[in-house]
Amino acid sequence: MTYLGEGWDSTAELVDGWVVRRPRRPEIGPQLLREAAVMPWLAPRLPLPVPVPEVVSEEPVVVRHALVPGELASLTAVQGRQLGEFLRALHAVPVAEAAERGVGPMPLPIDRFRAEVRVPGGDALLAKIGGLPADTLVHGDLGPEHVLGRDGVLTGVIDFGDLHVGDAAIDLAWALNxxxxxxxxxxxxxxxVTDELRERALIWHQLGPWHEVLYGNDIGDAVVAADGLNGVLERLRTG
Structure with missing residues (x-):
């Protein structure tokens, strides 16, 4: 057994070639079970390897999937083209078919943002969020740790725990900014990418660290919350 690490939601261990994942909090269990139901249907539609979990246990929740090979991508032009093609394919998946498998919208914690992240310009950013579309199947948490590569090409995209129906621009936030x-x-x-998509992607990019503030508050880690707040201020200044 090799401990692979942990994210905000789950832990991962490599056991006999399988990535075994367990929820870090009770509310994440249903999310892992949903991944196991959705990814076998979604994976064949995508041009890069992705995790396809299977349920090992429902009580407690344990899922496993084959290891998606690769390391953090080096972010070359070739890899940029690959990820663009991957996102185009993901965003073309019919939302109605995803909904049949339990994938729906993911409401933002706007009230908590207002209460816990009080910064100059914050209200103006939150006002923009309310008018954004929510009509596309999106990864929802696309960042450098979830895009894998090797030998100059992408080898996979991982962590579909935040898969939901939302704004396509959320998946472009990190990639463009x-x-x-x-x-x-x-x-x-x-x-x-159109000019309108770029503008929306910047909004989602600016919002990203707000989630880190709330996560730090939830786990009682003042350092994580402070790092998130610094990110909020920096992105508002540079955006």
């Missing part, structure tokens, strides 16, 4: 220009430009070209 926190990656090398050569990667971002290749992705934008392959996906067909």
């Amino acid at each position: 926190s990656t090398p220009p050569v990667f971002a430009q290749a992705l934008a070209s392959a996906y067909g």
Whole structure:
């Protein structure tokens, strides 16, 4: 057994070639079970390998999937084009079919944002969120730790715990705003990013650290919350 680490929601261990995941909090159990129901249907529609979990136990919740190979991607132009094609395929999946498998919208904790993240310009950003579309199947948490590569190409995309019906631009937030220009430009070209999508992606990029503040508060970790708040302020300044 090899301990692979933990995210906000689950822990992961490598056992006999399988990635075994367990929820870190009770409310995450149903999320892992939903992944096990949805990913076998979704995976064949996507041009890169993704985890396809199977249920080991429902009480307690344990799921496992084959290891998706690779390390953190180097974010080259080739990889940008690959991720653009991947997102185009994901965002083309019929929402109605996803809904039949239990995938729906993911409401934002707007009231908590207002109460716990009080910063200059914050209300203006939250006002923009209310008018954004929610009509696309999205990964929902696409960042550098979830995009794997090897030998100059992408080898997979992982962690679909936040898969939901939302704004396509949420999956472009990191890719367009926190990656090398050569990667971002290749992705934008392959996906067909419009000016409107860029504007919405920036809004989601600015909102990202707000979740870290709430997570730090939830687990009682003042350092995590403070890091999140610093990120909120930095992105509002530079956005």
